[in-house]
Amino acid sequence: MNLALKDIRHNLGRFLLTCLGLSLLLGIVLAMIGIYRGLILESLGLARAANAHVWVVEGGTRGPFAEASRLPGDTREAIAAQWGVAAAGAVAYQNVEAQHRGAIKRMLVVGAEIGRPGEAPQIVAGRPILRSRYEAIADRRAGLALGEQVKLGRDTFTVVGHTENLVASGGDPVVYITLRDAQKLQFDLTPAATRREAARTQAAGTAAAGGSTDTVNAVLVRLLPGVDAEAFAAGIVRWKQLGALTQSQQEAVLSRSVIERARQQIGMFTSLLMIVSTVIIGLIVYTMTIDKKKSIATLKLIGAPDRRIVGLIVQQALAMGVIGFAAGAVLINLTHGYFPRRLVLEPTDAMVLSGIVLVVCLLASGLGVRAALKIDPASALAG
Amino acid sequence: MSEEPVVSLKAIGKHFGEGATRVDALRDIALDVFPGTVIGLRGPSGSGKSTLLNVIGCITEPNSGSMWLNGELVYDDKWLRSDLRGLRLEKIGFIFQSHNLLPFLNAWENVAIARILAGATKAQARARALELLDYLGVSHRKDAMPGQLSGGEAQRIAIARAMANDPRIILADEPTAALDSQRAGIVMDLMRKVAEERRTAVIVVTHDEKIFNRFDHIFALRDGMLEAPAAKAA
Ligand SMILES: Nc1ncnc2c1ncn2[C@@H]1O[C@H](COP(=O)(O)OP(=O)(O)OP(=O)(O)O)[C@@H](O)[C@H]1O
Numbered sequence: 001m002n003l004a005l006k007d008i009r010h011n012l013g014r015f016l017l018t019c020l021g022l023s024l025l026l027g028i029v030l031a032m033i034g035i036y037r038g039l040i041l042e043s044l045g046l047a048r049a050a051n052a053h054v055w056v057v058e059g060g061t062r063g064p065f066a067e068a069s070r071l072p073g074d075t076r077e078a079i080a081a082q083w084g085v086a087a088a089g090a091v092a093y094q095n096v097e098a099q100h101r102g103a104i105k106r107m108l109v110v111g112a113e114i115g116r117p118g119e120a121p122q123i124v125a126g127r128p129i130l131r132s133r134y135e136a137i138a139d140r141r142a143g144l145a146l147g148e149q150v151k152l153g154r155d156t157f158t159v160v161g162h163t164e165n166l167v168a169s170g171g172d173p174v175v176y177i178t179l180r181d182a183q184k185l186q187f188d189l190t191p192a193a194t195r196r197e198a199a200r201t202q203a204a205g206t207a208a209a210g211g212s213t214d215t216v217n218a219v220l221v222r223l224l225p226g227v228d229a230e231a232f233a234a235g236i237v238r239w240k241q242l243g244a245l246t247q248s249q250q251e252a253v254l255s256r257s258v259i260e261r262a263r264q265q266i267g268m269f270t271s272l273l274m275i276v277s278t279v280i281i282g283l284i285v286y287t288m289t290i291d292k293k294k295s296i297a298t299l300k301l302i303g304a305p306d307r308r309i310v311g312l313i314v315q316q317a318l319a320m321g322v323i324g325f326a327a328g329a330v331l332i333n334l335t336h337g338y339f340p341r342r343l344v345l346e347p348t349d350a351m352v353l354s355g356i357v358l359v360v361c362l363l364a365s366g367l368g369v370r371a372a373l374k375i376d377p378a379s380a381l382a383g
Numbered sequence: 384m385s386e387e388p389v390v391s392l393k394a395i396g397k398h399f400g401e402g403a404t405r406v407d408a409l410r411d412i413a414l415d416v417f418p419g420t421v422i423g424l425r426g427p428s429g430s431g432k433s434t435l436l437n438v439i440g441c442i443t444e445p446n447s448g449s450m451w452l453n454g455e456l457v458y459d460d461k462w463l464r465s466d467l468r469g470l471r472l473e474k475i476g477f478i479f480q481s482h483n484l485l486p487f488l489n490a491w492e493n494v495a496i497a498r499i500l501a502g503a504t505k506a507q508a509r510a511r512a513l514e515l516l517d518y519l520g521v522s523h524r525k526d527a528m529p530g531q532l533s534g535g536e537a538q539r540i541a542i543a544r545a546m547a548n549d550p551r552i553i554l555a556d557e558p559t560a561a562l563d564s565q566r567a568g569i570v571m572d573l574m575r576k577v578a579e580e581r582r583t584a585v586i587v588v589t590h591d592e593k594i595f596n597r598f599d600h601i602f603a604l605r606d607g608m609l610e611a612p613a614a615k616a617a
């Protein structure tokens with residue numbers, strides 16, 4: 001006969017209400033972890049989509065995401081000519097605010113070369129960019145339909161394809177256009193004064209060959225099989241004006257800059273919620289114990305050993321945690337589509353959290369257990 | 384009587400507090416209770432009746448003297464058994480003024496729990512509980528929750544629980560205080576029946592003059608001292 005269950009059944013309404021509250025709390029904890037996982041995936045998504053082995057960037061920087069990086073447009077040819085390179089592609093990144101159906105949309109425009117590294121990956125609908133001008137591939141999140149026109153800078157682009165779940169680390173959807181279009185866009189969006197300045201220095205013949213509009217942010221390198229990315233990157237760095245990161249270094253840089261802060265914030269909120277859950281479980285278990293004072297005294301008087309009484313309380317706390325967690329997990333699985341940010345629910349995260357919840361329940365039942373052990377069996381006789 | 388006493392107290396003393404606040408609840412108590420007898424404990428409020436019952440029930444530790452339960456020396460200036468709850472479980476049944484049934488268990492479960500605590504399986508415990516409820520005439524209420532039982536029914540369930548492990552001693556602290564005289568009579572008859580049929584010693588604390596005539600012996604306590612036992616009542 002399980003006393004914990006019998007007692008729960010006797011006070012079912014209150015118990016379930018507590019579980020419901022707990023499930024909301026734990027659901028929020030799961031959602032936070034899911035958002036954190038989503039952030040990681042999203043922020044690495046763009047770097048991973050490039051499908052490169054080495055990122056060549058401006059010397060002394062760790063660009064193009066963590067720091068600004070500008071390279072002369074002809075860098076690509078120089079890199080492509082290196083030994084071990086299978087393919088190289090120049091890319092440009094530009095944050096843009098575009099007018100679309102009367103609303104202002106922020107997006108990250110990626111300029112890439114057709115058929116070279118950095119191109120839009122995994123097109124889920126439509127087709128890749130085929131013409132070198134005025135075609136765009138937009139992420140589904142941008143809300144641009146296939147065939148729809150969108151004005152970026154001074155030019156109008158036609159959306160020919162869709163990607164999925166490709167957003168910048170800030171959550172802005174990614175739009176791919178050709179590098180040439182992107183360079184034009186960059187020029188159009190530069191403030192007029194800066195543009196005049198650039199034009200003047202160019203006219204004076206002091207600017208680098210190719211002119212100031214022919215700049216890119218990075219050159220993505222795909223290596224031949226068997227070529228060591230780190231050794232290749234080390235070779236590039238020796239050209240003073242260039243820097244190079246391997247794909248894993250690039251991901252590490254991204255993690256450090258974007259993810260660390262998110263981890264701290266989300267970690268803090270998650271810990272706070274867990275503390276709140278502990279306090280709630282603790283208080284409820286404590287009041288449930290105090291409500292049963294007379295029953296516990298009677299059990300002790302009849303001759304129930306302490307472990308039986310401790311078991312009663314701990315089992316109730318665990319039941320509360322298990323039901324609360326399960327309900328919370330179901331809740332989040334049903335609602336995760338409605339969250340403003342992408343929620344990535346990993347089974348391992350859920351498992352770790354459920355383990356933590358069990359530990360929290362054990363901790364929380366401590367207060368009740370202490371109270372129960374202090375109850376004097378003689379108090380069963382009084383009154 | 385040729386039989387050994389089930390409860391035997393020698394020079395038991397118990398006080399609460401020290402110095403100016405010291406209360407001598409029991410002084411130099413000597414008492415033998417034999418199997419199959421129903422003993423009454425009476426006396427004014429604060430005379431030490433409950434304290435004496437708690438000492439016999441191994442709930443309150445005396446300060447001096449010695450005590451035998453069922454022939455075993457359990458107290459001799461200190462407890463001689465570490466497992467007092469086990470001792471209570473096997474040897475002693477308790478009946479309270481308010482029935483003290485567990486509110487979250489139904490009638491038969493309240494009886495069975497005592498048996499389960501003593502190591503019986505659920506099926507064994509259930510069979511025993513139903514047998515006892517039948518014996519005490521409340522088997523029709525076996526599935527009722529305590530809140531749905533009348534005072535007399537609840538007290539009979541409580542007696543069944545006290546009897547669940549076939550104890551040698553049943554201790555009852557004012558078991559009829561909450562009952563009218565007719566029901567009080569039924570409860571006392573049941574305890575008498577248990578004492579005679581199962582050779583259990585029953586010790587009942589009571590204020591209730593209506594039932595004084597139902598004991599084999601009545602002991603009166605005054606200021607923690609036992610007065611000479613009255614002869615067998617009526
Ligand atoms: N836990 C305790 N702490 C201090 N004093 C106590 C304690 N228990 C009992 N006493 C005192 O011991 C004396 C005997 O108390 P006891 O409860 O045995 O009396 P009683 O005869 O059962 O009284 P009543 O008829 O009112 O139930 C009283 O003076 C009481 O105040």
Ligand SMILES: [Mg+2]
Pocket residue numbers: 432433434
């Ligand atoms: Mg009393």
